[in-house]
Amino acid sequence: MRVIECSNLTKTFFTKKALNKLSFSIEENKITGLIGRNGAGKTTLLKIIAGFIKETSGEIKVFSEKPFNNLNNSAHVIYVDDHMSFPSTIPLLELLKVAESFYPNWNRDLAMRLFEYFSFDPKTYHHRLSKGKTSTFNMIIGLASRCSLTIFDEPTTGMDESVRKDFYKALLKDYIAYPRSIILSSHHLSEIEDLLEDVLLIKDGKTYLQMPISELKEYAFALQGNNGEVFKLTSDKEVIFKNHIASNVTYVIVKNDGSKNLLQQARHAGVEISPVPLSDLCVYLTNETNGGIEDVFNEN
Amino acid sequence: MSLTRTNLAKTIKKQYFFKLKANITSFTLLIGVQLLALLFSLGGVASSSFGSSSIRLNTQYYTADIVIIFTLIWAFVMAITITTKPHRDLDFTFVTNRLSSSFANILYLLTVSIVGSMMAILSDNLLRVIIYTFLDKQFYSSTMGLQEFIMGISITSFYVLMVCSIGYFVGTLVQISSLFTILLPALFFGSLFLRPSMDEKPIITNAFEYYLLESSLTLFIVKIVITTALFFTISTSILNRMEVRQ
Amino acid sequence: MNTVFTVSIFIPLLVGITFIIFIIMAKLWRRFTNVKVTYWFLFIYIGILLLSSAIVPFINDNSLIEKERAQENLEVKDLLKKLSKTGIAQIDQMYLLKESSFGEYQNQTLNVETSGEDTMIRVFVERKTSDDNKVEAFSISTEVIDGYDISNDLTPYNVMLKDNTLTIISPKKQYINIKIAKPPFPVRQFTGESIVNQSSTKWSQVVYLQIPYDLELMVEDGIFLEFIK
Numbered sequence: 001m002r003v004i005e006c007s008n009l010t011k012t013f014f015t016k017k018a019l020n021k022l023s024f025s026i027e028e029n030k031i032t033g034l035i036g037r038n039g040a041g042k043t044t045l046l047k048i049i050a051g052f053i054k055e056t057s058g059e060i061k062v063f064s065e066k067p068f069n070n071l072n073n074s075a076h077v078i079y080v081d082d083h084m085s086f087p088s089t090i091p092l093l094e095l096l097k098v099a100e101s102f103y104p105n106w107n108r109d110l111a112m113r114l115f116e117y118f119s120f121d122p123k124t125y126h127h128r129l130s131k132g133k134t135s136t137f138n139m140i141i142g143l144a145s146r147c148s149l150t151i152f153d154e155p156t157t158g159m160d161e162s163v164r165k166d167f168y169k170a171l172l173k174d175y176i177a178y179p180r181s182i183i184l185s186s187h188h189l190s191e192i193e194d195l196l197e198d199v200l201l202i203k204d205g206k207t208y209l210q211m212p213i214s215e216l217k218e219y220a221f222a223l224q225g226n227n228g229e230v231f232k233l234t235s236d237k238e239v240i241f242k243n244h245i246a247s248n249v250t251y252v253i254v255k256n257d258g259s260k261n262l263l264q265q266a267r268h269a270g271v272e273i274s275p276v277p278l279s280d281l282c283v284y285l286t287n288e289t290n291g292g293i294e295d296v297f298n299e300n
Numbered sequence: 301m302s303l304t305r306t307n308l309a310k311t312i313k314k315q316y317f318f319k320l321k322a323n324i325t326s327f328t329l330l331i332g333v334q335l336l337a338l339l340f341s342l343g344g345v346a347s348s349s350f351g352s353s354s355i356r357l358n359t360q361y362y363t364a365d366i367v368i369i370f371t372l373i374w375a376f377v378m379a380i381t382i383t384t385k386p387h388r389d390l391d392f393t394f395v396t397n398r399l400s401s402s403f404a405n406i407l408y409l410l411t412v413s414i415v416g417s418m419m420a421i422l423s424d425n426l427l428r429v430i431i432y433t434f435l436d437k438q439f440y441s442s443t444m445g446l447q448e449f450i451m452g453i454s455i456t457s458f459y460v461l462m463v464c465s466i467g468y469f470v471g472t473l474v475q476i477s478s479l480f481t482i483l484l485p486a487l488f489f490g491s492l493f494l495r496p497s498m499d500e501k502p503i504i505t506n507a508f509e510y511y512l513l514e515s516s517l518t519l520f521i522v523k524i525v526i527t528t529a530l531f532f533t534i535s536t537s538i539l540n541r542m543e544v545r546q
Numbered sequence: 547m548n549t550v551f552t553v554s555i556f557i558p559l560l561v562g563i564t565f566i567i568f569i570i571m572a573k574l575w576r577r578f579t580n581v582k583v584t585y586w587f588l589f590i591y592i593g594i595l596l597l598s599s600a601i602v603p604f605i606n607d608n609s610l611i612e613k614e615r616a617q618e619n620l621e622v623k624d625l626l627k628k629l630s631k632t633g634i635a636q637i638d639q640m641y642l643l644k645e646s647s648f649g650e651y652q653n654q655t656l657n658v659e660t661s662g663e664d665t666m667i668r669v670f671v672e673r674k675t676s677d678d679n680k681v682e683a684f685s686i687s688t689e690v691i692d693g694y695d696i697s698n699d700l701t702p703y704n705v706m707l708k709d710n711t712l713t714i715i716s717p718k719k720q721y722i723n724i725k726i727a728k729p730p731f732p733v734r735q736f737t738g739e740s741i742v743n744q745s746s747t748k749w750s751q752v753v754y755l756q757i758p759y760d761l762e763l764m765v766e767d768g769i770f771l772e773f774i775k
């Protein structure tokens with residue numbers, strides 16, 4: 001069963017296209033990472049899925065229903081980010097009870113244990129929490145609600161290192177205990193790459209690529225060596241990123257087209273071959289140009 | 301995986317109680333507003349004076365009118381407030397759609413109207429006690445009978461609810477475009493000077509009198525219910541298309 | 547600028563301004579209140595409201611001079627009409643302010659004069675069927691404000707008989723301030739009661755005389771006689 005299906009999804013704000021004919025689908029019970037640069041349309045997409053905003057054109061179905069203004073969708077999909085709003089008059093512990101009343105699959109036990117683990121004061125109010133604590137609390141709501149589709153949009157904003165790690169562990173453990181579809185959008189791909197099964201990379205409001213994370217790891221590799229040699233080796237390849245490290249040394253990332261002999265050729269030519277860290281790869285994939293920030297400072 | 305359907309009525313009920321809790325502090329403002337109104341009422345809301353050669357009679361009249369008027373304005377402010385973005389976003393933290401959100405809002409406003417009206421009508425008694433205790437023991441009044449009391453609360457509730465529906469509508473318009481924040485007050489104050497001819501009352505006064513001078517209870521209820529339903533329906537259908545948490 | 551104009555602009559204007567003040571208040575208020583304060587406020591305020599509602603019936607019945615709103619006697623016109631038609635016997639005792647009785651009056655004529663502030667006094671005269679040589683005078687309050695009889699506040703006319711002259715002494719000019727509580731406007735709208743409802747009378751008091759049947763009255767200007775049949 002497909003949890004999300006969307007085709008040619010377009011969303012325009014005034015004249016700016018946030019999403020531009022985006023098409024993809026997400027299978028049931030998978031943890032999908034939504035990756036993209038700032039302004040790529042991640043949040044817009046997630047809010048359309050959550051039913052907060054309406055697509056301008058195209059089609060989207062979540063659990064085979066249109067999500068906008070759909071009560072069922074609202075009950076099955078929870079969208080967690082650091083802007084979730086809670087009343088300033090209801091203390092935290094009671095907020096958990098309110099959430100429990102709304103979500104049929106709510107796991108009180110989990111909520112309470114997380115609440116205590118992160119040492120929340122039951123009597124304090126949501127608006128008094130620090131940024132990190134806010135994110136942590138929202139995360140608890142997101143996890144404990146056990147919605148069939150749980151969306152975390154930049155869930156770790158403001159969290160410190162250890163809380164972030166705890167969060168990912170909690171997410172994974174609860175996912176194993178109660179499989180459901182989860183979409184994670186994060187800037188810190190390196191942190192979540194062990195968690196993800198699928199990656200959906202969007203660029204300029206379009207799906208750039210969507211594949212299992214294991215494939216993405218072999219999507220490209222890097223070559224580093226003498227300018228001429230590297231140029232020779234990569235002339236028939238799709239270059240993702242190119243950088244001159246020194247006057248005669250070039251670093252190039254190319255798409256893996258599956259040719260085996262490149263490895264040997266490279267070794268003969270004294271060119272180093274290395275895998276590309278996923279987070280780097282995603283950054284390069286979503287760059288506008290083939291060069292990096294260095295290009296700005298290279299005068300020639 | 302089979303997904304359970306979500307019941308609209310149950311959702312509305314949950315949202316309503318959530319709203320009631322979330323907006324509880326608005327009642328502090330109501331109390332403040334009513335106390336202020338009581339203070340203004342201590343001077344009497346009307347007075348008359350007449351005399352003959354041997355007697356000069358000054359009469360001062362005391363009512364809870366100011367309290368009710370202030371309660372109406374408070375309700376108007378309340379209704380506008382719950383259409384604002386923070387309040388709508390609050391609904392969308394949990395299970396909702398726009399329809400359930402609007403229904404819960406209307407139920408909330410209905411509650412607010414009844415509670416506010418009860419307080420306003422009861423404050424009439426407080427006013428009498430204050431006048432008797434602190435101002436003048438020579439004080440003529442008749443106790444409001446149960447019938448008058450119930451009538452007072454229900455008619456005031458009708459008024460407050462209607463004002464809520466207008467406030468809700470105004471708030472909705474403002475959500476469409478902030479241009480209305482300038483346009484609507486300008487329209488209101490402008491209409492004070494808008495008259496069919498120099499000797500006649502401003503149109504807005506006629507609108508007030510349309511309800512205030514209706515002496516048939518049935519007609520009054522019909523007028524109020526239609527007006528209220530109209531404003532709530534328009535607002536709900538506008539809000540139904542509105543995007544949230546942008 | 548006529549009054550209708552002033553009132554009809556002034557009230558909505560005031561409402562508009564109050565609205566703006568409340569908007570500002572609502573914004574500021576949120577900063578100072580929290581849930582606990584709200585519950586306390588609600589608890590105390592509703593407590594006070596209920597308490598005063600419990601007190602009000604008592605202050606109305608005991609200490610406040612609250613008269614029964616006996617509809618048949620309320621209107622002053624009715625009271626005077628009743629007085630001229632049926633005589634004093636049918637008038638509620640509460641309107642009688644003062645009673646004076648003068649015995650053994652043997653003269654055939656009686657001069658009636660006024661003294662004091664009131665130069666015009668209305669006098670009802672009833673001829674007795676039996677001759678007991680007595681002149682009886684009653685001061686009757688006809689002042690009813692908004693359904694409330696304020697006879698307790700009025701200083702009654704004083705009637706004196708000396709030689710063959712009856713003098714009605716009206717008191718010094720009285721200043722009476724009264725406070726009246728009215729139901730709020732949503733109630734008034736349907737009971738038809740208006741906030742200021744004063745049946746202004748020319749006469750706040752009248753004098754009622756019972757005289758022997760053959761006595762002749764000689765009155766000075768300013769006294770308006772009315773004989774009961």
